Amino acid sequence: MKCFKFIACWLLLHMATPTISQEIAILKYNGGGDWYSNPTALPNLIRFCNDNIGTKLSDKPGTVEVGAIDIFQYPFLHMTGHGNVVFSDEEAQNLRTYLMAGGFLHIDDNYGMEPYLRKELGKVFPNTELVELGADHPIFRQEYNFAQGLPKIHEHDGKRPQALGIFHQNRLVLLFTFEADLGDGWEDPMVHNDPVEVREKALKMGANIISYVFKN
Template sequence: MISRRRILIFICMAFLIAGPAWVFAQRWRGGYRTRDISQDRNGVPNWEVDQNFPGDLFTFARVRYDSYSGRGRGGGWATDYPDSDLNFSLRLQQLTTIKVNPNPVIVNLTDENLRDYPFLYMIEPGGLSFSEPEVMSLREYCYSGGFLMVDDFWGDTQYDNLAYELSRVFPDRQPEEVPLSHQIFHNVYDMKEKPQVPSINSARHGVSWEYSRDGSDTTVPHYKAIYDDQERIMVFICHNTDLGDGWEREGENRQYFAEYSVKKAYPMGINIVTYAMTH
């Protein structure tokens, strides 16, 4: 398990101070994205890690889950993979002193080694359907100090599905709106507002939100949390926003990168990981 006390988190603020001068550290991206990151990282550079301290290496862990949409194990959980995970791992390595594994992983909630990953990332939970073993495993994981981030879903119907599944995990707890004054918005980067990141296609049409299939209002981002008895966030819910697209699509459009990746998606993501690794 990662030793959190040995991860010193002094964040380099250079890319926000200097502006988007570092935009072109990677090649421009596009086209088909292979899922085999051992063979093709789509231009994301690799880096050496200190083999003497394998337990101090942060690994970005994406949750694979079942969906009732008929897509099963290949459904919404894989959205934006692997570019989102690779890019965020790279930027976390570049912009902080956290030692990061260049190879993100996919985990099942029932994996025996789940506790090796104190931070989990789950995406598009609108069709999520937990099995009973997953419910029990996630509950134990969170109460043991683990942290789950949920991202990229829009509208009331998708939120209601997530809320129902989480009520099975935490029958005595409800998600609460996190105020902007909470440290998770300020612990590294000082967020002046709750960031909303649209998909790149919506941004190209000049809007910062996604249209919801159920017709509900998606223009306001919501950040909600489920807390433990010590007021530590166990589950952090990013609703009506898509931080993952800000990571995945950073090299496809200069304006999108400057407006959403640099100003919103990466700062908020780094804040979330920083909180998760220090609480």
């Protein structure tokens, strides 16, 4: 427990420092899900943000494991995949400490991870439910305006896209984008053959998420 308290203090001091570099990492998790899917997605989103909204994100995202102290080096974590997700108790505690101390996690369901994820998030924030963000939430009105809320990028089950969040002390610490599949829209054009306008919507929504975390 002393270790978690130390990490929390370190994170608060360093994340609050204006000179800290803007870093993003992919979250590697256990359970068999393909945490490594959409390999071109984050690099493309980073390039779009640096070119269009004035961020100075490192060109290459890092990779960190849920239970590693290294997650505290990254103000922004991104998680995706299609299948099973498992957090040990220690990993859940590490992630909870990270989020409560100032970190942010964006989880983009690449199709199929939602039921497993909900169960594991119960370990991270017991007795806390994911709540849907309304279309009036500031995350949809950052650099780009999404008056209807989260855009639909891939159909999957044909359900409406949802942006679900967990808040700590009135701060959005976790965003779960479901039935939207933003990451597929961030990938290289030839991967999914999405029309230009669909990729643009995905990248602009991704830029809004980045802006919300780094520029507010």
